[in-house]
Amino acid sequence: xxxxxxxxxxxxxxxxxxxxxxxxxxxxxxxxxxxxxxxxxxxxxxxxxxxxxxxxxxxxxxxxxxxxxxxxxxxxxxxxxxxxxxxxxxxxxxxxxxxxxxxxxxxxxxxxxxxxxxxxxxxxxxxxxxxxxxxxxxxxxxxxxxxxxxxxxxxxxxxxxxxxxxxxxxxxxxxxxxxxxxxxxxxxxxxxxxxxxxxxxxxxxxxxxxxxxxxxxxxxxxxxxxxxxxxxxxxxxxxxxxxxxxxxxxxxx
Amino acid sequence: xxxxxxxxxxxxxxxxxxxxxxxxxxxxxxxxxxxxxxxxxxxxxxxxxxxxxxxxxxxxxxxxxxxxxxxxxxxxxxxxxxxxxxxxxxxxxxxxxxxxxxxxxxxxxxxxxxxxxxxxxxxxxxxxxxxxxxxxxxxxxxxxxxxxxxxxxxxxxxxxxxxxxxxxxxxxxxxxxxxxxxxxxxxxxxxxxxxxxxxxxxxxxxxxxxxxxxxxxxxxxxxxxxxxxxxxxxxxxxxxxxxxxxxxxxxxxxxxxxxxxxxxxxxxxxxxxxxxxxxxxxxxxxxxxxxxxxxxxxxxxxxxxxxxxxxxxxxxxxxxxxxxxxxxxxxxxxxxxxxxxxxxxxxxxxxxxxxxxxxxxxxxxxxxxxxxxxxxxxxxxxxxxxxxxxxxxxxxxxxxxxxxxxxxxxxxxxxxxxxxxxxxxxxxxxxxxxxxxxxxxxxxxxxxxxxxxxxxxxxxxxxxxxxxxxxxxxxxxxxxx
Numbered sequence: 099x100x101x102x103x104x105x106x107x108x109x110x111x112x113x114x115x116x117x118x119x120x121x122x123x124x125x126x127x128x129x130x131x132x133x134x135x136x137x138x139x140x141x142x143x144x145x146x147x148x149x150x151x152x153x154x155x156x157x158x159x160x161x162x163x164x165x166x167x168x169x170x171x172x173x174x175x176x177x178x179x180x181x182x183x184x185x186x187x188x189x190x191x192x193x194x195x196x197x198x199x200x201x202x203x204x205x206x207x208x209x210x211x212x213x214x215x216x217x218x219x220x221x222x223x224x225x226x227x228x229x230x231x232x233x234x235x236x237x238x239x240x241x242x243x244x245x246x247x248x249x250x251x252x253x254x255x256x257x258x259x260x261x262x263x264x265x266x267x268x269x270x271x272x273x274x275x276x277x278x279x280x281x282x283x284x285x286x287x288x289x290x291x292x293x294x295x296x297x298x299x300x301x302x303x304x305x306x307x308x309x310x311x312x313x314x315x316x317x318x319x320x321x322x323x324x325x326x327x328x329x330x331x332x333x334x335x336x337x338x339x340x341x342x343x344x345x346x347x348x349x350x351x
Numbered sequence: 352x353x354x355x356x357x358x359x360x361x362x363x364x365x366x367x368x369x370x371x372x373x374x375x376x377x378x379x380x381x382x383x384x385x386x387x388x389x390x391x392x393x394x395x396x397x398x399x400x401x402x403x404x405x406x407x408x409x410x411x412x413x414x415x416x417x418x419x420x421x422x423x424x425x426x427x428x429x430x431x432x433x434x435x436x437x438x439x440x441x442x443x444x445x446x447x448x449x450x451x452x453x454x455x456x457x458x459x460x461x462x463x464x465x466x467x468x469x470x471x472x473x474x475x476x477x478x479x480x481x482x483x484x485x486x487x488x489x490x491x492x493x494x495x496x497x498x499x500x501x502x503x504x505x506x507x508x509x510x511x512x513x514x515x516x517x518x519x520x521x522x523x524x525x526x527x528x529x530x531x532x533x534x535x536x537x538x539x540x541x542x543x544x545x546x547x548x549x550x551x552x553x554x555x556x557x558x559x560x561x562x563x564x565x566x567x568x569x570x571x572x573x574x575x576x577x578x579x580x581x582x583x584x585x586x587x588x589x590x591x592x593x594x595x596x597x598x599x600x601x602x603x604x605x606x607x608x609x610x611x612x613x614x615x616x617x618x619x620x621x622x623x624x625x626x627x628x629x630x631x632x633x634x635x636x637x638x639x640x641x642x643x644x645x646x647x648x649x650x651x652x653x654x655x656x657x658x659x660x661x662x663x664x665x666x667x668x669x670x671x672x673x674x675x676x677x678x679x680x681x682x683x684x685x686x687x688x689x690x691x692x693x694x695x696x697x698x699x700x701x702x703x704x705x706x707x708x709x710x711x712x713x714x715x716x717x718x719x720x721x722x723x724x725x726x727x728x729x730x731x732x733x734x735x736x737x738x739x740x741x742x743x744x745x746x747x748x749x750x751x752x753x754x755x756x757x758x759x760x761x762x763x764x765x766x767x768x769x770x771x772x773x774x775x776x777x778x779x780x781x782x783x784x785x786x787x788x789x790x791x792x793x794x795x796x797x798x799x800x801x802x803x804x805x806x807x808x809x810x811x812x813x814x815x816x817x818x819x820x821x822x823x824x825x826x827x828x829x830x831x832x
Contacts (some may be wrong), residue, residue, distance in 0.1 A: 186783070203790055
């Protein structure tokens with residue numbers, strides 16, 4: 099589904115990604131971990147197409163297409179979803195209206211007619227139950243005055259509505275208390291199918307107690323320096339990042 | 352429902368959609384302005400002597416005035432001798448029913464999305480349409496008549512209800528009020544008149560549709576709304592004009608009189624031709640709108656969505672004379688390309704415990720300039736007066752301007768006046784967030800702008816809300832690269 103080859107990217111002249119290689123297949127869950135400043139969120143932003151980042155080399159193939167050649171909205175319509183670390187406020191626009199605009203543009207892209215109000219509402223109710231989100235929240239201005247937990251839950255709700263092929267969750271666990279974490283994780287798990295894939299970007303292994311990854315990768319200085327299964331995450335939890343950093347620094351030196 | 356679809360269909364195409372010109376034979380006065388032209392107009396309208404005298408006094412006063420220059424807009428000097436002050440669609444006998452209206456004329460209105468048949472059947476909106484200064488058709492007259500409501504063209508009101516016109520014309524906006532109101536008073540060719548008797552709640556939205564069709568003509572219409580004690584009316588006004596390279600002048604006057612406990616809600620969606628992307632042509636929209644809350648407990652509410660015109664210059668105002676009277680002003684003004692708008696309101700608190708609320712949302716894009724200018728004046732005897740003003744500006748791009756000129760003048764120490772203002776830009780992160788959900792940039796801008804203007808849009812009657820939302824989006828098309 100997703101093949102990243104030697105991807106390099108910079109921001110304001112500073113190299114952040116120094117050659118990322120990663121393959122994600124349908125049905126898989128990949129966790130990307132790493133210390134602060136290792137390039138985790140940059141990777142998420144580059145895959146989603148944020149303009150602030152300059153691609154310096156490499157390629158990304160997504161369902162047979164050149165991902166880097168697509169505009170951010172085309173990527174979204176083709177099923178790439180980014181759950182934002184810091185969801186953006188849009189005053190005066192309710193989540194409901196926002197999603198209606200989004201869903202209908204995605205549908206149009208796939209040659210499907212716009213959903214009528216009744217079907218849209220029905221779909222909403224169904225997905226609301228998945229992430230245990232309250233309808234009142236969806237009528238409020240998008241993310242405006244939402245608590246940290248509400249914002250993250252709202253991101254997962256949007257994901258449920260848009261049913262992406264590739265979901266990238268950028269530190270969705272940060273700022274969540276244990277109950278919110280459980281709800282968010284449950285939502286993600288329920289949305290998992292054989293045909294879609296998830297990339298979890300996280301600091302902590304805590305999230306991985308709830309969403310069990312097939313692969314864990316450690317990102318450091320813009321490179322994946324170690325990959326393994328979920329036991330790697332436990333190792334990191336226990337020993338921190340230092341041992342792995344040292345290993346990497348020794349190799350590159 | 353099919354009306355909604357029609358509106359949606361019309362409005363989802365880009366560019367100025369009302370730029371068509373209809374081949375309707377018109378009868379017009381020679382270019383220029385002098386006493387003979389004023390007499391000509393009055394004679395054409397078969398007006399009584401007092402009406403002519405009123406016009407002439409206005410004209411003579413106008414001659415003593417100078418065009419004002421204090422507004423924050425620039426435009427080439429207007430040559431008043433180069434304007435045709437009267438143009439009427441040729442039609443020999445005034446129509447008794449809609450079926451008698453010139454088919455070409457009706458086709459024009461159908462293009463505008465106001466089909467009279469449908470209006471009649473479905474919506475319950477009574478429409479008075481003004482084409483090139485002359486009122487063409489008023490629907491629903493008989494139905495309203497049963498309630499004692501008068502809703503007709505201004506000319507007809509002068510003929511049929513001279514005592515009412517005489518009593519109220521110029522009572523809120525006097526002849527000598529300002530340069531353009533004096534000009535309008537001299538040469539106004541038609542407009543709408545509306546009278547709601549005591550205790551009557553008008554059961555439908557009354558609506559006027561203005562359109563300039565002929566070349567080189569100015570449009571000078573006059574609207575007079577009188578709401579007697581305890582009555583209620585909601586009034587809608589919409590405007591369009593064909594695309595032309597030269598500028599055209601629109602100088603209207605709207606007067607509202609509200610007696611004790613009467614409530615008038617006046618909504619405008621102004622979509623005059625804004626000029627080309629390079630700033631050529633477009634309408635000069637210089638309008639005087641004022642409401643007098645004459646009786647205690649009366650209320651006048653202005654809502655405007657201003658997307659058109661090359662230059663807009665207007666301040667729908669409320670004089671809060673009656674104790675406990677309420678004035679409201681809700682405005683969205685959008686400027687793009689080379690458009691200029693200097694708009695706002697005046698709230699004059701005279702009576703005790705009078706309240707006013709101002710919500711202004713300015714959106715500037717392209718190389719446009721958008722100014723809010725508002726005056727809140729609390730007179731000495733206006734004990735317990737309250738005002739709340741909120742002025743928000745949204746900028747798209749870095750070549751446009753947003754300006755706020757609030758004037759606050761309080762003579763009563765017990766008054767409470769609040770003013771809040773914000774200026775913001777549409778953030779790249781907001782656009783990216785929308786993009787990431789599959790929403791194209793232009794649609795994202797429309798979504799964000801509509802959200803920004805929501806508080807005002809919510810004030811619009813349903814019939815206009817959809818159209819206004821689409822208008823905002825269209826006006827800003829191509830404003831984000």
